[in-house]
Amino acid sequence: MEKYIILDHGSGGLASQNLIGSLFLKYLKNSVLNQLEDAAVLPPEHGQIAFSTDSYVVDPVFFPGGNIGELAVNGTINDLAMRGARPICLSLGLILEEGFAVDELEKIIKSIANACDYAGVPVVTGDTKVVPRGKADKIFINTSGIGIVEENININASQAQPGDIILLSGTLADHGITILTSREGLQVDANLLSDTRPLHFLAQAIVKDFPGAIHTMRDPTRGGLGTTLSEIAKTTKLCMEIEENSIPMHAEVRAACELMGLDPLYLANEGKCMVLAAPEYAEEILHRMRSVPEGRDTAIIGRVSEKHAGRVVLTTVAGGRRLVEPLSGEPLPRIC
Template sequence: MPELDRKAAMQLQCPMPQLDFDIITLGHGSGGVLTHNLLNSGVFDILKNDYLDQHHDGAFLPVRSPVAFTTDSFVITPVFFPGGNIGELAVYGTVNDLAMCGATPRFLSLSFIIEEGLPMTEFWDILVSIKFACQQANVQVVTGDTKVVERGKGDRIFVNTTGIGEIHPKAHIAADNVRAGDKIIVSGQVATHGMAIMSVREGLVFETELESDTCNLYPAVEQLLEAFGADIHFLRDPTRGGVATVLNELAQDCGLGIDLVQNDIPLSEQVEGACEMLGLDPLYVANEGIFIAVVQADVAGQVLDVLRATGTGQNAAIIGAVTVSHPRQVILTSSIGGRRMLNMLTGEQLPRIC
């Protein structure tokens, strides 16, 4: 069954229960009866598992191997966007950060800061999306927190997630591993998520709706680690700041230069058109459904074949290489043959993208 059909089926299977109010009130964050009812009839019920069912202040986890640990906060506007919402974005964003460490995602904490007045129907839709994303990523929410702030002191809802994952036995992911000659691969088309958000804000209309590519990246990463192990030198998902900023960070950390070829960077016509209309460079636009891999040169072609056979990597491409010729700089060869430096993003290009 396609993912969208499974998500629709889950929404039908998880009807919203009869709750106290049609909207979130300050009482739902008081720690009293309303909080108890919201958690037991909503959060605990829809996300239930053996760990969460203990209703403890924390979780007791059976982790016995080296772990990766990450945390993130999500403050996106709008909360609901084409292709997803803040709930699944929070799950996939944290799962993907673990995947970039070479870790199998296992457990999440989940905290909400909700603005007074948020409709219960919207909160329920977010919870259902979180449940769906957790099932897709094979992770469990094991602890969390809920707070309510006064109307006007939030932005509908903020979500914080912390993740724990077990390091894959073949993973050794670090900027120190990067060597001159390594190839740089991007797993899919760039800037799709950021421009899907911006298209809603700016009222841009296309022949087909531009949707976020937010997804779980670990299955693709796991296949790469199983097949190539230590030949996968570095992984990173280019979220805020986009591809250009992530590669600048890498160049600084490893002390080497990076050459990119513009014509090799996968970019959909719709996204390219939206970027032109808004005057944005797609290499600085936030992403959520792709990752960058720096790999040993002699396996790059095979890595590409494996990625393109996965559900999220059909548009994967080799976009550049690591070099000693211009240390700590990222240089782009443009579509007309010119060369220009890509600097780190300065300022805030796209607010509240993730």
């Protein structure tokens, strides 16, 4: 095997087949992927079909707490999970820059395999392209995924109701602040780690245990909690009222945000889910979410009302109230 990616690895010929055999199948092998057909064929499933896609261009490729590979696996699983789907498989599309180190690629593929194993969701089909040096930046990954949604389940932004509680499954802004400090080479705090993780176990737990009570779920990635809430407010023409005091946050993240003048409401999360749910089950849902490891720090952070149609209102630590606007600029390109 070569030490660096060459154009031939994207040719569809022998070098491609070598890369597939000695690297991709080595770590990702399963009965469907092994067939190496142009499309995977999977057994029939009962239920609605969920489908999602995301490309990952995160810089740096390796960061504290993870790398682009597991991020790509978890990110697409989470997009499916937020619709109440049970993810069943992923596709993996790689765009590699000529000259990318094969041992770095191997680390990424290994991490993809580990993330897939942990989540119980296999890669069943894939594609690799190689572009000349300088025409891409190391590696871009697209993952698409299919999930199955039981027929009675309908979870989306427009299901939110006045009175719904707003839950957040854990600490805010971990991924965003980690990427930023890691990219800039800042040694702000050694404890800053990306929160990349799959959320389908958590989401499925509450969807199954509280049928009809889970109205909306979103993972606040790019644009952060502020933008995600704004989108839901805009879609529903309802008011999202949140309490700054109730939002879980690591002290290190809070300190780093203050130091750099960044608002954690707009920083990306890659392992947190926001749930809008019927208030009569508030305590039970909170308890159930906390019983799942990735929901251990779940908190009720606010409530849906009709106070300011289409707006997000934050009650600050000091007791003041301010409107949270959707993100307009780009504080952090290539965050995921």
